[in-house]
Amino acid sequence: MLSRSSLHRSRTATLLALLVLVAGPAAAQAPKSPIYTPGKLTPIQQQAREVYKELVEINTSVTTGNITNGAVAMAKRFKAAGIPDSDIFIGGPRPDKHNVVARFRGKNPAGRKPVLLLAHIDVVEALKADWSPEFDPFVFTEKDGYYYARGISDDKAMASIFVANLLRMKADGYVPDRDIIIALTADEESGAFNGAGWLVENHRELVDAGIVINEGGGGMLRDGKPLINTIQLSQKITTNFTLHVTNRGGHSSVPRDDNAITSLADALSKVGRYQFPVKLSEVTTSFFTQTAPLETPKMGAAMKALVANPADKAAARIVAADEKYSSMLRTTCVATMLSGGHASNALPQLAEANVNCRIYPTETADEVRAALEKVVNDTTVKVLVKSQRPASPPAKLSAEIMEPVAKVTKDLFGNIPVIPTMSTGANDSRFFLTIGIPSYGVSGLFMDPTTDARAHGRDERMRIQSYFEGQEFLYRLTKLLASNPPTVP
Numbered sequence: 001m002l003s004r005s006s007l008h009r010s011r012t013a014t015l016l017a018l019l020v021l022v023a024g025p026a027a028a029q030a031p032k033s034p035i036y037t038p039g040k041l042t043p044i045q046q047q048a049r050e051v052y053k054e055l056v057e058i059n060t061s062v063t064t065g066n067i068t069n070g071a072v073a074m075a076k077r078f079k080a081a082g083i084p085d086s087d088i089f090i091g092g093p094r095p096d097k098h099n100v101v102a103r104f105r106g107k108n109p110a111g112r113k114p115v116l117l118l119a120h121i122d123v124v125e126a127l128k129a130d131w132s133p134e135f136d137p138f139v140f141t142e143k144d145g146y147y148y149a150r151g152i153s154d155d156k157a158m159a160s161i162f163v164a165n166l167l168r169m170k171a172d173g174y175v176p177d178r179d180i181i182i183a184l185t186a187d188e189e190s191g192a193f194n195g196a197g198w199l200v201e202n203h204r205e206l207v208d209a210g211i212v213i214n215e216g217g218g219g220m221l222r223d224g225k226p227l228i229n230t231i232q233l234s235q236k237i238t239t240n241f242t243l244h245v246t247n248r249g250g251h252s253s254v255p256r257d258d259n260a261i262t263s264l265a266d267a268l269s270k271v272g273r274y275q276f277p278v279k280l281s282e283v284t285t286s287f288f289t290q291t292a293p294l295e296t297p298k299m300g301a302a303m304k305a306l307v308a309n310p311a312d313k314a315a316a317r318i319v320a321a322d323e324k325y326s327s328m329l330r331t332t333c334v335a336t337m338l339s340g341g342h343a344s345n346a347l348p349q350l351a352e353a354n355v356n357c358r359i360y361p362t363e364t365a366d367e368v369r370a371a372l373e374k375v376v377n378d379t380t381v382k383v384l385v386k387s388q389r390p391a392s393p394p395a396k397l398s399a400e401i402m403e404p405v406a407k408v409t410k411d412l413f414g415n416i417p418v419i420p421t422m423s424t425g426a427n428d429s430r431f432f433l434t435i436g437i438p439s440y441g442v443s444g445l446f447m448d449p450t451t452d453a454r455a456h457g458r459d460e461r462m463r464i465q466s467y468f469e470g471q472e473f474l475y476r477l478t479k480l481l482a483s484n485p486p487t488v489p
């Protein structure tokens with residue numbers, strides 16, 4: 001743990017480094033980490049880096065990659081670590097989209113259900129041409145304190161850490177009290193039913209657990225220093241709507257007032273300007289209440305005002321001005337795809353748009369559809385539910401998760417709060433929450449949301465120091481969760 005004086009020293013060091021940066025070409029130094037020294041990896045860190053590199057250099061993107069190759073490579077690692085074949089499962093409904101599940105058997109004296117470490121190993125497509133010239137999305141590249149590649153943060157950091165930590169535990173001769181299961185899964189990004197959902201439905205016995213640790217949480221850095229750690233408890237629900245307009249069409253030399261493309265364009269601009277009312281759940285109320293004191297006075301006051309009165313429009317405007325908070329406030333809907341017309345010289349007979357909504361967990365798709373219909377206010381534009389996912393209940397913030405997370409956070413990052421949060425994206429925790437298994441987004445991977453939030457985008461990256469601190473965080477957390485009694489010493 002960092003002492004107060006070492007924290008003070010590191011702050012002074014950062015300040016000095018910044019002054020040097022202003023004065024000359026020397027690079028700014030990050031605050032010293034007790035876990036990671038640049039250029040000097042420990043053998044344990046070197047091993048994690050090898051697994052990480054191997055995994056990101058296997059193209060597992062949803063359409064052009066092969067996820068099975070990633071699963072097979074990790075299965076080899078499990079085997080080499082001494083996990084017997086009978087405790088390694090590779091499979092899935094499609095030959096190119098296999099999952100791998102490994103079971104590390106514990107002493108199991110109290111018969112507690114296993115700890116499941118869950119990470120998806122598929123990634124979003126990435127074209128080299130879309131990235132900066134110095135990076136190839138499928139080549140593990142190190143530059144100025146960061147690792148770059150597709151999947152480097154989402155979600156191969158956690159996947160490789162889980163594998164490397166298992167290797168470390170086996171090498172140490174450690175035996176957990178209860179079983180530890182690692183499930184590395186397919187198709188989280190595409191939403192197709194080949195991954196965690198498929199395992200839950202078809203091989204429940206492989207992934208049945210007492211607790212799940214998944215992506216979705218993580219820490220926030222401000223000026224290179226840990227500010228908060230988060231536990232993701234709930235998530236918004238993804239629903240796609242189609243705005244659909246048909247028209248009798250005709251020759252484009254004789255246009256009329258009624259036109260499918262014009263009607264659709266009008267409807268989309270209304271949807272684009274519309275804001276759903278502010279909603280707060282138990283989880284987001286707790287998030288804003290605990291984040292307020294760490295924010296600027298203006299933002300902090302607005303968060304408090306909003307918690308007191310969600311209808312406070314002025315407060316909502318201030319909070320929503322920050323991208324990372326705005327989508328936590330309400331259901332959002334945004335046009336993502338567009339098609340229409342069949343010839344350049346014909347009046348369009350069909351125009352269609354996809355509107356992707358991220359629905360607040362307390363709202364339903366039907367309510368959102370009705371709201372969109374009202375906003376569009378045009379009977380020629382049909383608003384249809386295209387694809388809909390079931391809502392999942394939030395995970396309960398129990399002592400079983402909170403105590404170990406708070407302890408390891410304090411030991412590694414000092415006195416910073418651990419704050420429950422709602423993810424605005426969706427992840428595979430929903431499959432477990434739906435069947436009553438608590439699934440938490442916790443990683444101990446810290447990032448600066450203003451510069452490092454690049455998942456699904458170009459030049460995706462992971463701060464190297466954060467990766468190795470996250471490795472240590474998850475190692476200690478897994479051991480605490482897997483030991484009896486489940487209390488923190």
Ligand SMILES: [Zn+2]
Pocket residue numbers: 120154155188215427
């Ligand atoms: Zn992910």
